Amino acid sequence: MAKVLPPIISTDYKPHPIETMKAAQWMGPxxxxxxxxxxxxxxxxxxxIVHITHCTICGSDLHMYNPDMKSAMEKGLILGHEAIGIVDEVGPEVKTLQVGDRVIILPVIACGECFYCQNEEYSLCDKTNPSKEMEQLYGHRLSGIFGYSNLTGGYPGSQAEWCRVPNADLVCVKAPKDIAAKKLLGLCDVTPTAWHGNELAEVGKGDVVGVWGCGAVGLSIQRLALxxxxxxxxxxxxDPYRLALAERYGSIPLDVSDYTNIADLVLELEPHGLDRAIEASGFRSTNSIKHKIMRGINAEGDSSDTVSAIIKATRKGGNVALIGDFFFNTxxxxxxxxxxxxxxxxxxQLYAQKYFPLLLDLTTSGNYDPSFMFTYEDDFENVAVDYEKFNNHEVPGGLKVCLVTAFGRSQK
Structure with missing residues (x-):
């Protein structure tokens, strides 16, 4: 292991001389x-080391909040993979960041050197995830991810007052200091994931697209597809409220609860079928009694309800993208x-690093505003209550909460 040299500290920055911090920890389902x-x-x-100003709870964090991923969890793990902040310290080999820089922390921890990183497939990185359990399950290990179970390396997450960011030149994006925090926070994970969904499905001019799911990611996919x-x-x-949001942003809403088979309705409306279909509702989404029973008795880990409908509704030769975090079997x-x-x-998983600076430029130029997804703001100290609200679909406004740390509040 290489010797860790003293950190580089700018002359006009005073590090915070404290030894402890507050963090959101997983203590059980x-x-x-x-x-x-x-x-x-x-x-x-x-x-x-990044001093966090703002962070949020992702829909995929609920996989860990609920019992779905408990076998891959360790008590005390700091959760979270969406945060922005100010660089507090940098190691001597960090070349593009300085203390005091404002940064977006990307969720995918990549090395930048392996075969996959060289091909810009950063979430497939060979070197940043030591999980033998994942290698046994999938045949290979994928990249590390912040705060996302031992399957992805057991890295402490960014729902905390500070976060250690490995390979910071690649895993942090330097951001302007005059852009609203919620716009930058929306660029951490949701927007690049949504862009990734469009890329995987090859959405282009003139396409007819179907998106299953109208949470923050699904709505972002829809807006970016347009x-x-x-x-x-x-x-x-x-969800009627989320469907109303989708319609407001230019999509055609279809309430799946109104139909026995939503694919049949899609084919009535589009006999040719969808050119591109994107799943953004997650592996816990079940519609049929059969799959609810199978998940209830642990006969399957994921459900194929949604994917089955997507395959039926997509035209011959069309494209399907799966974004909703399937982990196990169906x-x-x-x-x-x-x-x-x-x-x-x-x-x-998203190739987060690949999509910058494009997405940052779209935002700073005013062509896209990712801040729409934050329908509620709260103090970071209330994170445990906000997990419960999010899980129970009780977040004011129906989408995501923007959590502001004490340091973030001091910056206003």
Missing amino acids: RDIQLGTVPKPMLTANKDA LRGAKKVYAIDK NDFPIGAMMEKALTVRGG
Whole structure:
């Protein structure tokens, strides 16, 4: 292991001489606690320590909040992978960041050197995730992710007052200091994930697109699909409020709870089928009694309800993208229809680093505003209560909460 040299500190910045911080810790299913833990330190020459100003709770964090991922969790893990802040310290091999810089912390921890990183497939990085359990499950290990279970490396997350960022030149994006915090926070994960969904599905000018899910990611996919030139975007969900939001942003809402098989409705409206279909509702989404029972008795880990409808509703030769974090196994998957219809099906975690500076430029130029997803603001110290609200669909405004740390409040 390389010797860790003293950090570079700018002459006009005074480090915070404290040894502990507040952090959101996983203590068991549906048990998130605001704990006091040691402030992180530089442990490698390419590290940075970021003083968090704003963070948020992701829909995929609920996989850990609920019992779905408990076998991969460790008590005390700091959660979270969406945050922005100010660089507090940098290691001697950090080249593009300085103490005092405002940064977006990307969720994917990549090395920048392996075969996959060289091909800009950063979430497939070979070097940043030591999980043998993932290698056993999938045959290979994927990248590390902040605060996202031991399957992705067990890295402490960014729902905290400070965060250690490995390979900071690649994992942090330097951001303007005059851009609203919520715009930058929306660029951490949701917007690049939504762009990734459009990229995987190859959404382009004139396409008819269907998006299953109208949470923050689903709505972002829809808005970006229209920005990319899609002719029509169908928004498919069962939440009336979110469907109304989708319609406000230019999509055509379809309430899945009104129909026995939503794919049949889509094909009535679009007999040719969807050119591109994107799943953004998550592996816990079930509509049929059969799959609810199978998940209830642990006969499957994921549900194929939504994917089955997508495959049926997509035109022959069309594209399907899976964004909603499938982890395990499913039953009754329509492999015949997928093969015979010559569909291209792609999935995977976002290639976050690949999509910058494009997405930052779209935002700073005013062509796209990701701050719409934050329908509620709260103090970071209330994070445990906000997890419960988010899980119970009780977040004011229905989408995401912007959590502001004490340091963030001091910057206003």
